[in-house]
Amino acid sequence: MALLFVLALTARAEGVAALDVGIVVFEPGIPEDISTHRERGIFPRIRQAESRYLPVNLRRTLQDSGDWGAVRVMPDTGRLAELLIQGRILQSSGRELLLDISAIDATGRVWVQRQYRALTQPADYPVPRGGDAYSELYLEVAADLLAVRRQLDDNALREIRRVALLRYAAELAPDAFSAYFQEDEAGRFRLLRLPADGDPMIARVLRIRNQEYVFIDSVDEQYERLHDEMAQTYALWLQYDSEQSLYRQEYAERAASRDKPGPRGSFAAMQQSYNTYRNYRIQEQDLHELAAGFNNETAPTVVSTSGRVFHLNGTLDSQYAQWQDILRNIFALETGLPVADDERNPFATHTQ
């Protein structure tokens, strides 16, 4: 039976509930008008780093829960995930993290679409090694996702996995697979039928998909490495930012009544205010410099498939695009079918 065939191919030890999750690198939320960055307290380089760092925090939280299958961080929406999570950074500082998170499964069902906010207290710092100041935010996201998943029965979860596979197949060969499902006006996908038992095309699709998994796993490892390399520095950044923020807030309160080292205009008074400002700015600039060093995405990634070695260059998202093109071409060569149009954003939702 076709159903058994597909199930057999996609079965995992974790059971039907363990959906694979893809977390797209977050949108950094940097306004295009760069003249507003300072006014809004946005440090573009740090935001760029955070857009790759924070998804790994969420990934680890989901992975550690044991409630999900493979959880991967991906450079774009791709076409692999059974459950796709996207996020946008609305506010990120040492005192507050505000994320706009959406999660949508392969059938188009929206699981989560809301903002998550977490605040820190001075006692949260210093962040212990391996910890995160905003861990409760990720736990909240994980709890929301789990609550939705628990509302779905096994049939609904199976349908998500089948639709994910057939949508992936249709990306490679629309003529062969588009008739297996239907998209309604609301953007929901529904299975119409399943491939025949032993369909060789499905076997090829699964092989191609596995190769894409291999690539995306290597991408995921790079995000993991990036995360680990910057974790200590980022924790310091949050701590300094929090301290500076608190200091600035308290400064005005203290200014009127504080004990000055000398009368107004004295060397001691001027030196104190100058040194305070200088240290504050040096600290701020040091963090900018560190943020600049985080971008190691341009390291070439080498991936092999079918005995051939592909050298991919550029940023991870461009490497991923190259890789998807390669896989499409391999599939077309093997099947003799035309290469599908490039629609690499099947699960995308738009966040503002």
Add this chain to the structure above:
Amino acid sequence: MNCLPRPIALCIAALCAVLLGGCGSQPPKPALARAAVLPDFSGAWEVDYSQSENVREAYDTLIRALQRQAERQSRNMSQGGGTLAVTGAGANSGASIYALARMAEIVTEPQLLDITQTENRLNVKREGSFALDCEFFDGKWRTRESALGTETCGWDGHQVLFYLGLPDGLSIYHRFTLGPEGERIKVATTLRSSQVSWPFTLDRVYRRYDPAASGIRCKQTLSKGRVCTTEQLP
């Protein structure tokens, strides 16, 4: 942060005061010009002491200016004397002037500058101090405000001006001018204190240099940021 009405008025009034040599009676002139072709300050620069003022010279200049001011005031008030009293406390006291001079020495301490410049930004990294960073969009002056101080900067014709206002009555101005051959930068640093009626200005001249030739090597690290060393490669 963009210049807000009150702070910008204060900033520009202060900058104008420096540009016009302390013309307190003149209204602020916010429309400082931006040259059609902007000079390029990019590069590595080291202080040229032979062409730079030292603090003592600037101190003497200030004392003479204050003496002249005192004489003018005395004449205006039809009072005799006109000698500057530089002892005791309060405005124009010896302690206040000396404090301003010592601050000027600290502020102008950096010997090396590393300047990067784009269409909308100029960043002056200063050895041992914080970078002067200026973003300019549509020719507007930019202000960065915090409880610790207020920075304003922008183009004035072919010069770049930086202003820093600090809480305890200290204001610092840096005016960057590129020399005609592009091989020298003059940085006129002016300090104003609420306790001294005349600004203290110290001119530093920087000459272009090749950082690699000087033996200084820098690298970016994650844990320490940019680390520079004079050690030779093994």
